[in-house]
Amino acid sequence: MPQGQPTTVPEDGLTTRQRRNRQLLIVHTGQMKGKSTAAFGMALRAWNQGWPIAVFQFVKSAKWRVGEENALSALGRLHEQTGEGAPVTWHKMGAGWSWIQRGPDEDHARNAQEGWAQIQRDLADARYRCYVLDEFTYPIKWGWIDVDDVVATLAARPEPQHVIITGRDAHPALIEAADLVVEMTKIKHPMDAGQKGQAGIEW
């Protein structure tokens, strides 16, 4: 992680403090593990700051991210009981978004679009301060959600709302719009040695 002084000081009319606290669009991409995991690690910091957190999971899987969901939801309950930290809201697309009354829809494109429409409403209302849009690169890649709409919505969002987007193959327009982009690169993975995923490690 870069330490100390920034390498340049922009002429943007902002004080250091204003620039420091500017909201960020963060993208975790690349082929390797750690994209979502690091996003949920960032959510721990947001929780500690008292920033309301919303997670939107865009790709259905058998295991989801049960470990992270259970642990972050426990932190959200702790907030309700003690006031410590921040509330945590967790939405899953494949299970049927929680704000939609009917059961899961088999039209995945429409599901994804409904998720994005809710995110747009929440951003307009500045409802949360930390958003994890987990695997949101895929519905963009698959053409279900228009990247120009995403970029325009994020550019127009009220302060202060940090947004973290994860997934492989992030669209170039998304990378262009982002303030911080990390690529997770594989050097070695146990699946190369014939090992399958395991509880506690992969989910």
Added chain:
Amino acid sequence: MPQGQPTTVPEDGLTTRQRRNRQLLIVHTGQMKGKSTAAFGMALRAWNQGWPIAVFQFVKSAKWRVGEENALSALGRLHEQTGEGAPVTWHKMGAGWSWIQRGPDEDHARNAQEGWAQIQRDLADARYRCYVLDEFTYPIKWGWIDVDDVVATLAARPEPQHVIITGRDAHPALIEAADLVVEMTKIKHPMDAGQKGQAGIEW
């Protein structure tokens, strides 16, 4: 993240289940953010599995990782109160290791060696099931801790103990010994645009 079937099936005499649940040595390295953050995200999964977690932080900094420490410690207290999840133990080198009675020692090499000696004792006792050795690559790089001793100790550790090591410039012998290695690569960082680190994002 790789999905589905491993690319090879080794002739190691293990069943798929045995191989699946094999303990892992994981290294998060590279120049970019997310190494430690992803390790703490993995700790969320360990917590959900009920695996006792120990964090050893090897590099002193003004901010440490207060967000992660507060959130994971809150999860540890929740475990004490409700039995949910798992206990969390957090050790910081620069503040004086918690098991050493005297104040912080200015001999950083000796501090690091004392931390490593405690990890060796804990591994021998199988005291935890998930270890985060945060920024442990540096005392190895600086010659304070012998990499061959680290590799031999980890190779001999009793099952089941997962170990996650973070930091830049991981020693080649450590990478060779690891089961899973992720490199975090910078594509874009707000410090390039003159923005300093901020609470909730960097710590």
